[in-house]
Amino acid sequence: MKLGMFLMPMHDPEAPPAPLLEEDRQCVIELDKLGYDEVFAGEHLSSTAEPVTDPLQFLATLIHSTRRIKLGSGVLNLSQHHPLQAAANSAMFDILSGGRFLLGIGPGGLATDMEAFGTLKADRNAMMVESIDMMLQLWAGEPPWDLKGQFWNIQVSKTVNRAAGNGCVLKPLQKPHPEIFTTAMSAESGLAGVAGERGWGLISANFISHRNTARHWEAYSAGAERAGRRPDWSKWRMSRSVFIAGSDAEARDYLARPGNSMRRYFDYFHGVLGNAKRLGIIKPFDSSMADEDVTTDWMLDNIVIAGGPGRVLDQLAALVDEVGPFGGLLIAKADWDDRNAHLKSYRLLAESVAPKLARHIEQKAARAPR
Numbered sequence: 024m025k026l027g028m029f030l031m032p033m034h035d036p037e038a039p040p041a042p043l044l045e046e047d048r049q050c051v052i053e054l055d056k057l058g059y060d061e062v063f064a065g066e067h068l069s070s071t072a073e074p075v076t077d078p079l080q081f082l083a084t085l086i087h088s089t090r091r092i093k094l095g096s097g098v099l100n101l102s103q104h105h106p107l108q109a110a111a112n113s114a115m116f117d118i119l120s121g122g123r124f125l126l127g128i129g130p131g132g133l134a135t136d137m138e139a140f141g142t143l144k145a146d147r148n149a150m151m152v153e154s155i156d157m158m159l160q161l162w163a164g165e166p167p168w169d170l171k172g173q174f175w176n177i178q179v180s181k182t183v184n185r186a187a188g189n190g191c192v193l194k195p196l197q198k199p200h201p202e203i204f205t206t207a208m209s210a211e212s213g214l215a216g217v218a219g220e221r222g223w224g225l226i227s228a229n230f231i232s233h234r235n236t237a238r239h240w241e242a243y244s245a246g247a248e249r250a251g252r253r254p255d256w257s258k259w260r261m262s263r264s265v266f267i268a269g270s271d272a273e274a275r276d277y278l279a280r281p282g283n284s285m286r287r288y289f290d291y292f293h294g295v296l297g298n299a300k301r302l303g304i305i306k307p308f309d310s311s312m313a314d315e316d317v318t319t320d321w322m323l324d325n326i327v328i329a330g331g332p333g334r335v336l337d338q339l340a341a342l343v344d345e346v347g348p349f350g351g352l353l354i355a356k357a358d359w360d361d362r363n364a365h366l367k368s369y370r371l372l373a374e375s376v377a378p379k380l381a382r383h384i385e386q387k388a389a390r391a392p393r
Contacts, residue, residue: 025351035072063353097206167180229326231305270331288355302317
């Protein structure tokens with residue numbers, strides 16, 4: 024089982040960004056020391072609450088500050104990038120990182136970014152698929168280029184000078200390309216099926232009901248079977264909000280603190296999704312609960328996994344029993360309102376919980392192979 028972090032990040036929108044971004048950098052450095060396998064950083068161009076505007080630029084500052092952790096875009100919103108630009112920049116990052124790049128891609132999920140780029144009503148999933156197809160063609164081929172699509176065209180023929188390297192596109196260090204991931208939120212997410220068809224990795228969002236993630240796997244499996252692939256559970260990443268303390272009582276005390284960062288995190292999502300009338304994403308897919316019942320307290324009680332190491336292991340094992348084996352656990356970062364408490368949580372997860380969870384997943388997969 025891979026152990027990692029999904030780092031949106033999410034911060035106080037009124038706070039100065041420099042110390043917050045440095046906190047996020049230090050977080051990744053600490054995870055690398057603890058032996059975490061991977062981290063994914065988000066991309067949002069018009070939100071001071073989620074201030075990483077370019078995951079490649081942010082992650083590049085960590086290449087020489089870390090040793091082994093893989094660095095992933097979580098995600099590059101391909102509806103907002105020209106495919107040539109995305110292909111060239113991703114290839115350069117993979118080269119500079121020594122092949123530690125994970126290519127997370129998506130259609131874009133922040134409404135203000137969509138409005139700015141004029142894609143609010145566009146078929147962003149189709150834009151994402153066309154873009155990644157062109158990126159893969161650029162990495163696999165050589166000039167001249169004549170790629171025609173619904174949303175982009177790439178034509179470079181008259182000015183090609185291969186002896187000078189002009190017209191050639193950088194290829195990633197990893198062959199044939201870095202591992203590709205995409206994300207899924209709603210229980211009926213179309214992207215999960217696309218990921219299954221293409222053999223990509225899939226990341227289930229952390230702020231939705233545990234039960235909904237099972238629908239992601241169902242859609243992923245159906246997509247894989249349509250394409251004649253065997254669904255590979257090792258490609259599935261489960262993102263969850265996890266807080267581990269020395270004891271259950273210590274965890275309860277933290278979560279009871281007024282304005283703790285876990286509460287602020289889910290207050291934010293409750294407000295954003297509530298304003299967009301999309302609280303249904305959070306509810307269990309088979310629930311008839313009303314929107315007014317989806318409160319921050321309900322989210323903390325039903326979505327956050329918290330307690331001492333034993334209780335957290337029990338909750339994660341129960342999740343595996345409910346939705347099936349997955350290949351990686353990505354914890355979602357919350358602000359370091361108590362730096363030592365959060366670092367302790369990361370350490371306890373790596374040392375006391377993850378090895379036992381990995382064995383439980385292996386046993387589950389052996390009993391019911393996929």
